[in-house]
Amino acid sequence: MENKLDLKALLDYIDPAFLDYQEWLNVGMALRYEGYTASDWEEWSKRDGQRYHPGECFKKWTTFEGSGITGATITQMAKDNGWEPHRSSEDERELSWDDEISGNDDYVVIDKNWIEGMEISEPTIWNPVKELTTYLETLFEASENVGYVVSTWQNDEGKHLPTKGNWDRTAGELIQALNESDGDIGAVLGDYNPEAGAWIRFNPLDGKGVKNENVTEYRYALVESDTMDLEKQNAIMRELELPIAALVYSGKKSIHAIVKIDAANYDEYRKRVDYLYNVCKKNGLNIDNQNRNPSRLSRMPGVERNGKKQFIIDTNIGKANWEEWENWIEDVNDDLPDPESLTDFWEHMPELAPPLIEGVLRQGHKMLMAGPSKAGKSFALIELSIAIAEGAKWIGWQCTQGKVLYVNLELDRASALHRFKDVYHALGLQPNNIDNIDIWNLRGKSVPMDKLAPKLIRRAQKKNYIAVIIDPIYKVLTGDENSADQMAHFTNQFDKIATELGSSVIYCHHHSKGTQGNKKSMDRASGSGVFARDPDALIDLVELEITDELRKQQEGAVMAEMYSKAIQQANFDYFDEHVGLDDQQSVTQMNTHAKRVLNPERLQQVELEITKAVESIRVRSAWRVEGTLREYPKFSPVNMWFQYPVHKVDDTGFLKDIEPEGEQPPWKKNFNKKKSPQEKKKEQNESLEIAYESCTIDGTVTLEALSEFMGVTPKTVRNRIKNHGGFWITNGEVGRKPDK
Template sequence: MSENKVDLIELLEYVDPAMLNYQEWVNVGMALKHEGYTVHDWDEWSQRDPGRYHDGEVEKKWNTFQGTNSPVTGATITQLAKDNGWHSHYSDDDNSFLDWGDSFIATDVDKGYKLVKTDWVMGKEIKEPTEQNWNPSNEVVKYLEALFAPGDIIGYVNDGYLHTKGETEKWLPKAGVYTKTAGEIIDGLRRYQGDIGAVMGDPNPNSGAWIRFNPLDGQGVKNDNVVDFRYALVESDNMDIAQQNEIIRELELPVVTLTYSGGKSLHAIVKVDAVNYPQYQERVDYLYKIVEKNGLRVDKQNKNPSRLTRLPGFIRGDKKQFLVDTNIGKASWEEWQEYIEDMNDNLPDPESLADLFETKIELAPELIGGVLRQGHKMLIAGPSKAGKSFSLMQLSIAIAEGRQWMGFNCTQGKVLYVNLELDEKSAKMRFIEIYNRLGQGHEHVSNIDVWNLRGKTSPMDKLAPKLIRRAQKENYIAVIIDPIYKVLTGDENSAHEMANFTNQFDKIATELGCAVIYCHHHSKGSQGGKNSMDRSSGSGVFARDPDAILDLIELPVTEDRYMALENEAICKVYYDAIQKYNPGYSDISLDDQFSKKQMQHHLMSAIHAQPILKEIEDQKIVAIESVRQATAWRLEGTLREFPKFKPVNAWFKYPIHILDESLQDIKLEEDPKENWRKGTKKSNESRAEKSKRELEEAFNVLSEDGGPVDVNQIADYLEIARNTVYTRTKKHNGFKIEGGYMSKNKQE
């Protein structure tokens, strides 16, 4: 072997055969044979998976490897080792120990982050339990309760096998158990009065015990079997235990459990709370860089989410594995990262524009032509009767089919419609009705996924990571959330709370690389005299946050216009009936087609059967009702990325919006309260008074004989979050909330 050639046997120390599938195991054997190693090398390594190892199988398989024109080489083993934390010792770059794909966060960390003066670390001693107070069962219970929920499936190993390499012997873990929940083990230990062997199997005091620090799916122990990327492991053995303890605490790491391994290191289980595997990689990059900068040379093979760590409550040789501490440092990853960033200037350097005109700038592709780019955010605002939900479903269809929506071209792709309001069957029926009314077919309806969450919603900060986790493999180009008041967190009139709320849309857009589209309701009153910044209810954050704001504003329709529509609808009913029942009738001129009187004359001339005429009369009545139910709307936009577009006018004729530019001559009604903008006196009603008035109005409308009203009904009526109802009630002395119901105070 040349001086600089990597020893593949050393690399295999980083690869656990129990975590590989059959083909990966075979590839390791083929690579070893191609690179000149022996069957004994493959056999010895394969024995580390006693659950699947069978004597003689390795040699039998080895003899089938005859070589090919495209052989499996040592690069396969090198990559497997890299995936499990190995790094080359021949690199001149001291930062080469990280190889997740060189995340940008980790690169930024190179600029500083030296928080601990390692030359002055004296050490903080740990206290080993005495024989009198050594309670192994309590150690296990306390550890599991700190890390896991009762229903979490965990993986643990309390037996090992002795691995010999030359004169070196090392105890390595066997396959272990990965189908029990934390709650089952805790209950069992209490039921059997701390008998660990009866609950977890008899331990091997020579090898100690291990546990996987993230919950599993019960199907295996690979990274793919991890169901929640909560924690990362920080382990270092390059300094004494007391110094490790001090540095971990000085760094304020968000440590859930700190365990003495029974060897040379402490094992710190650190909160990372990643929403998916890529974010886990970035956060572990960041974490490892920080601790490296501050003196802890971490063990790189532990960075995968399915790795094993030492489980307290067991004996390892002549040492105890015990819990040193729980819940130390910062309370969360976000708090710790903010602390780290506050301690260091990690802002990007100014960027020169010297090559501005030489380098082509690739903007995100347009999702809605001239309105919204992929990866950006759009808010549709309007009153409750504007048909916002129908419009969003119509938009979902336009994206799925690659058609126009409100006159704008849409890019075709997959879309996720998050349904927070309708029951599952009603939502499906609406899509069917809209598709049928559009009359353009449903060839690509499979591009639409609906996530039905009525009755199952949670606040947006809790919903966002769950949405990201489910959507990350689907390549959605748009996520539509309808309506947002169902998931509002905090008071919608609070700029700070609403900024935190809308930040969740940024997370979804960034993690999934898709557009996020959501709807919100207008404030009360006429919207004609307002600008888009003032139309949405609540804090102005709603207007400042999106990249595109589309406002649906109702148009005042005169009786003359409705009469004209009635005439048009009746003429169409008569014309369609003649074409159906007497297609040979050809006396209808173009002018006659638009005259109710003339079309009625043609109808009586063409059709004589009374049952058919009765049926046509019923159709006419339905057509007139449909006209009277229709409402007219103007769509205006405030855009960050594009110039302002000409207002779009449309009728909302259940269940779709139909463009009609003849409505463009209608002027919007102005809210009298907005006249002060033009020089008249401003309304004296304050925001608090308005809030109080609206609360009273909702209660009076919904209450029966002044009795209590469900808070959810109040929230739905006002189209605000449930929390906002509580906030408003606290500020209103006339009402109180008890047991989820709002009622009047007795003194009122």
């Protein structure tokens, strides 16, 4: 297991008592997959004394073959519970595909490197009864049952461990008995072992036992660290303003902070304790992860342990309650700027971001290009990449020159590189600045956008890109594109990229189904309206209807023009004297003139060029570019031709009066036809195939991963796999059947 993490060490961060049954099984499956033994799983499972059954792990072990659950499952669980991987020379190595930006500054309140320790002093007057009664009065209502332990047993190493203890008396009964004990707490609780000390449970019980299920109020949690100086523990807990009900010295090497959680139920308790522990760890407090249980024992104040006193350091310090503390933590770390007064800037306004695309988009802002599949959107974005690299025009708009990153999610590497070269040639541009273009080829390796964004940022931070182009976004799209909430989370990733890199983010998306000519530009993109409203500039492509009559008219104009140029080049005097304006509009007349002026070889060459030009006209499509802009006034529609592999603006005005597809009078519009079963099945199969390809980045594709990616239930994914016929599913793992 060389160069692999020690998963047994990571299990120290995972408490089986906090896992549901499936999560517990997943740990076992992961251990088997990574070559560990059933004994390793068994030993860890013993920590859940409530549900542990001897021999159960060995019985289930043999059923785990081929589960597909890897050690990554344990690694993630450990991370969720505070484990952080050790990294050496992090900034000096190249990032691997799975590296992410972890956001290590979240919830950091104090600088752990500069905090000064706070000394702890023993009570000058030792009053055991007062210590314990103060603790009980602070934490419990008089009618609540209290669990405590004074008896111990010794393990094989000779360590004193607590028994289950007592839980049959209320706080009020204990306080009354202690006050009447004449200072002898042993007369009330029973004599304790002065080598071991005594323990008490900080949450009230139902009087029937001491397990989690016997806890009646999820009021407190224990924060303890036994690997740090006592003074530093004390200082950090106070600087964090933890809502501490009681701060107790354990009599050895740790402080026990009984923190107010005030959870309504067990699930909320778990979430709040996870949050609490995460904040503590982020701020340098090395938490003991075994203390999460609400029925956990803590050190009882008022007793002695191996010659040292267990005593209350303080009570009711920090924030008043959980809600106040959590709000304070969130406010400190919200990274939001403070409100500004307009009067401070009225005479000295900040400079606007410089343009990236003149009149359309500023640097550091976002742009969406939307259009149907046949619009050549990828070619248009390659054209934009080249225009930025060379400082040239794009669809008639001047671009600022600079470095650009093109994130290719769809084409294989060779095809992507060839496309750039083909577009350069078709545009007639010299590749003088191709070093300004970086291409990140991720076909077959795409991940959801929230995971891709930090990886992209890390790779791009020192490149000084002024634009990042992501093509296409459906490869990194997760969830339901019609959900505003899910798509808002998705588009927020573009904000992160733009903010972190200071570059524009440009991406493309497809139109919704059906004709688009009768819609506004911002309503054509498929899915939630978030797509159209989120970017600072929306560039939309809609196809123009070119009838056969119009196409023939254009073919004739091009043919006549090419004959005209050839004649002028061969004999300008003849052209000036014999070719009138009416002749110049007629293909037949121009052909007659050409035969008179051009020699047979030249005539044959011109007719060959005309044939090629006519063929290119017949296969090209016409498009209208419209837009919605946030920073600039609305621009007039731009008409252009898509003549593979580039778009060319129509400078002739030929397309000006042509209507987009679907922009007919209401009485001409076709009613939407109901999709046939075959059409529905085709769409579902395509959706499944896209999801499967996108999920292969994690190696094994699981039913759960497909369900999350597609935004449907696992049951729906199973049905679609069955209907598709090209995939198999076993124990939650999904694979593609070999081609026959």
